[in-house]
Amino acid sequence: MDMNNLDFWGRSPQELADLMKARFKQPAFRGRQLAEWLYKRGAASFADMTNLPQGLREALREAAGMTFALPVVVANLVSNDRQTEKALLQLADGAEIETVLMRQSYGNSVCVSSQVGCAMGCAFCASTKGGCQRNLSRGEMLRQVFHFHKEHAPVSRVVIMGSGEPMLNYDEVLAFIRLLHDPGVIGMSYRHITLSTCGLVDGIDRLAAEGVPINLAISLHASDDETRSKLMPVNLRHPISQVLAAAKRYADKTGRRVTYEYTMIEGINSSLQQADALAGLMAGHLSHVNLIPVNPIREKGFYPPTAAAVRSFAEALEKKGIPVSVRKTMGDDIAAACGQLRAQRLDTAARH
Ligand code: SF4
The missing domain is CATH 1.10.150 (DNA polymerase; domain 1)
Known part of the structure; x- marks a missing residue:
């Protein structure tokens, strides 16, 4: 081209x-x-x-x-229950990205990638295989939404939670958010847009000052620094206390409750003691914890806890007054977890 x-x-x-x-x-x-x-x-x-x-x-x-x-649709997979659709899209330079549509009772949400791959190296994440190839432009992010946004089936929510760390592509991501909000584009309320970060403190503070009161989600995944550093190398740079302090500043400034994503891995971060420690961290924060049983990763020995263990973990938080939800596993049959489909294709390409 x-x-x-x-x-x-x-x-x-x-x-x-x-x-x-x-x-x-x-x-x-x-x-x-x-x-x-x-x-x-x-x-x-x-x-x-x-x-x-x-x-x-x-x-x-x-x-x-x-x-x-553009983009060229390489694959479009629909889950058996038809609630989740995943598109593998090819961009002008041949790079491939994933975008996921989730049909929910309150409307259609699209999960958007902000980079091709990711450099952050989280241990449970397929997007980081092969590192980060490049940032996506505002137009490339917008077209992910328009792949699914149709007049008869509008997209009412966007989560920037696909491949990539959005704070490392800050200017384009912010321009994309402003475009979504523009009445001549989609006119989406800022309250219906969520940005998920692994906890880059400077980016969180910068975003808090923009006057775009979107939802902030933090990938936390552990309640102590030792465990979090093993799962997320970024914790060596920004330990939990710094991340929580920045999230609190964000909540104070925007009035928006911060969501903490917590991927549950059996034997690593899912004990009741860890639930208590997490409740301690959340005390006094305008927060919500979203528990996500990990998709099994055999080569790492990562498996989800039993459903009963997930329930007990959630109850331990609730007892301390911490709002909590358990993410429904959507689209398991189409590898809907972040970066899995692209990673499968990278593996296949590497074997050839
Ligand atoms: S979880 Fe997010 S920040 Fe971590 S490697 Fe995956 S895409 Fe990157």
Whole structure:
């Protein structure tokens, strides 16, 4: 693909209006019409954009080249219960990313990747196999949402919780969040957007100051530094006390409750003593704990605790007044956990 092609996606209606004036010598309203075709009317080609003059449609098609047709859908898997759909999407440079749609009683959520792969090295995560290839652009993140967002089945929530550490791609992720919120794009409430980080303190503080009151989720996964450092190398840089302090500042500034993700691994972080220690950490925080029984990883010896053990862990938190939920395992049959499908393809490629 010619990298000089102009990608119209990932631009706000205002930016498209400016571009229309500067590059195509057209009135600004043509840019807003283009935005409407892209974001509201699901145009499949420039030929569909019937209220734009024929000559302009041709000029736009030439300027965009192949970018308009991207990303290429490599695979789209639907779980047996049809509640979860996972797309493996190929970008202009051949990189592959995963995006997951979850149909829930309160609406459709999409889990978006922010990088190709991830450099953070969490022990339980398939996305980090092969490290981080590159950051995704705002347009590449937006197109993950639009892969599933349809007029008759709108996406009402976005979680930036797929592959990648969003704080390491801060500017593009923030621009993507603002685009989601733009009424000319989707008009999604900030309260329906969640960013998940492994706990990069500077990023959390920066986000708190932006005036975009989105939900913050922290990957915690342990209640003591020794265990967390074994599971998440980032803990050596930002130990639990620092992460919790930053999360508390975020909650104080935005008024938003912070969610703590806690992947439960039998024999590592799932004992009742660890539940008590976790309750101690959460005391006084505007928080919510989300327990996630790990998807089995045979080569690491990681297995989920029994359902009864997960329940007891949750009850121990509840008894101390800590709000807690247990994540339903969605889409096990289509490898819906973060990065699994892409990792399987990397493994296959490595074997060839
Ligand atoms: S859990 Fe998140 S931060 Fe950790 S390796 Fe996976 S994608 Fe990266």
